[in-house]
Amino acid sequence: MSGTTVQTSVSTLHKDLGLPTDEHAGSEPTPNGLSMVVFSGDLDKVLAAMIIANGAAAMDLPVSVFFTFWGLNILRKGGPIHVQGKKTTTEKMFGSMMPRGPEHLHISKMNMAGLGTRMIKKEMAKKHVMSLAQLIASAQEQGVRFIACTMSMDLMGIHKEELIDGITYANVGTFIDAADKSRMTLFI
Amino acid sequence: MSGTTVQTSVSTLHKDLGLPTDEHAGSEPTPNGLSMVVFSGDLDKVLAAMIIANGAAAMDLPVSVFFTFWGLNILRKGGPIHVQGKKTTTEKMFGSMMPRGPEHLHISKMNMAGLGTRMIKKEMAKKHVMSLAQLIASAQEQGVRFIACTMSMDLMGIHKEELIDGITYANVGTFIDAADKSRMTLFI
């Protein structure tokens, strides 16, 4: 922020003094906002990620979330989806063993065969904490950019039609580019 | 840093030249220091977090640590605490199942029913590495700001009187605000 303002002052000053304005400097913005990798597919970690993303977006910061590895499961639609092109046996197995969407994640500790997860969800509802599905919708509404890692999709055999709408498909370079323009970077 | 210095130069220059000084620019400091989320309650991860926090504080950097989810357990006092107001059955269960303070955490790998944790602690003592409790005390003495996530406290039914002294109570916005002013951000 201060850099931009300084740049403006200097530009104005240059103009006032009839000196050439440095056009290049304005094109490199001061880092701003939040970029995060969501690698985990654990309910508790993803909840934390989405609460941070929504909070930053509510504070008018640009937010990019890069979903990779187990994190991709958060973007999956519920139920088996008919895909174009064949899946290999391994890909089918990955697809059926991994959780399909936010409703099917488990917490990373005290899951106790699903009991802990059910208890946490019940407490969240009772205490008016938004569910993961609601947090995801809210983030998208607030303009948080969701990026699905295409390399992970290829590795796990996940097709575009299996993921929710309104997301971008890109590789790690896109995350690094966003992170390099962000003040805050997190790996979750 | 360089931004601030530039600002000073520009301000001085503006005064030298009798041009208006941009008062606003100076009020937005260059990002500095470290902000971290401690989400994990695993002994090994929290040790790493506290070693980084102490190191940064020793290098005179401002440090904020936001304890959320399982990370809250690090701030719990040992033993059951009598709290004002009733706890629900679920809250009591969470309270009794989760570790009460730094002495009761386990390592995330090779715990082997507590044996691995005991061995690591023994090695730490033998090799004069500070214990987690000592690292926490040292961080607080060095001015590291500890923030307990009030949303997690509410969710898990943890009351203020159950947590150690000298900490701040706030929500995710406070973390984002601190992180947005920090050069380094970590999620642990």
Next chain:
Amino acid sequence: MSGTTVQTSVSTLHKDLGLPTDEHAGSEPTPNGLSMVVFSGDLDKVLAAMIIANGAAAMDLPVSVFFTFWGLNILRKGGPIHVQGKKTTTEKMFGSMMPRGPEHLHISKMNMAGLGTRMIKKEMAKKHVMSLAQLIASAQEQGVRFIACTMSMDLMGIHKEELIDGITYANVGTFIDAADKSRMTLFI
């Protein structure tokens, strides 16, 4: 970046106007590049770390990776190594129980007694994703700085001759110093 350019403009301006140039400001570089802690020894997390490191290096950004705790295992040479100086029984036990190098790591989820790990590796080879060992070699070739945490080495009884060549040995201060000069910081 913009800060540096602004500084240049101001310096030029100061010279144009015959005002003193602020020498100090130029000596504090604008944060740039990526610094990450690799704490985890899980194959999937370390793969993500190395893909990000290689990507950032390919984009000509300076990258530092600080390997600590379980992350140290990635730097271990395969097979038992004869070390100078004796190891204690505990150190020998740690050494034999922890994985020796990138070929011996397991994924953090769906490992299924090694079956999941073998399946992921097979899919990676089939889909021409570089193996972890190849990613490590590529990162080193691209000039990524690998730092082994000496405090963790001491704690776990790992000796320098047990780790791969071309790495730096340092403590957390070196990481913080690198991170404080980096735009992106991650804990993996």
